[in-house]
Amino acid sequence: xxxxxxxxxxxxxxxxxxxxxxxxxxxxxxxxxxxxxxxxxxxxxxxxxxxxxxxxxxxxxxxxxxxxxxxxxxxxxxxxxxxxxxxxxxxxxxxxxxxxxxxxxxxxxxxxxxxxxxxxxxxxxxxxxxxxxxxxxxxxxxxxxxxxxxx
Numbered sequence: 781x782x783x784x785x786x787x788x789x790x791x792x793x794x795x796x797x798x799x800x801x802x803x804x805x806x807x808x809x810x811x812x813x814x815x816x817x818x819x820x821x822x823x824x825x826x827x828x829x830x831x832x833x834x835x836x837x838x839x840x841x842x843x844x845x846x847x848x849x850x851x852x853x854x855x856x857x858x859x860x861x862x863x864x865x866x867x868x869x870x871x872x873x874x875x876x877x878x879x880x881x882x883x884x885x886x887x888x889x890x891x892x893x894x895x896x897x898x899x900x901x902x903x904x905x906x907x908x909x910x911x912x913x914x915x916x917x918x919x920x921x922x923x924x925x926x927x928x929x930x931x
Contacts, residue, residue: 822862839920865904878904
């Protein structure tokens, strides 16, 4: 698509140059949302075991374990999250689908409702995590976080 000032044939003489047009909004008019810090994924077994000894809350779609880290731990101040699904959930395809859904729910909900300095482990449930409507999974996680933080 050619700008309206250019000739229809596309050939402009050397002196004929179309003016530059800026379509960027100025900083005064642009509203920018500050990005939420994304949670870090837990990868070490000892962190999963520590979360298993901490608070837990079950919902219809998942089990959530939450642990407030000690200040002397080297894990930082951010939110950390982990995911697991046992073979009860199904074969590898079903487990991976359930974990993908848990990851997406956590990515959306934890920056808003999670607390800095906490570890969360989301455990998939057989027949529920993969089949439950996504909006209900989000509500389940919000409910579980409120219960874990309220204890």
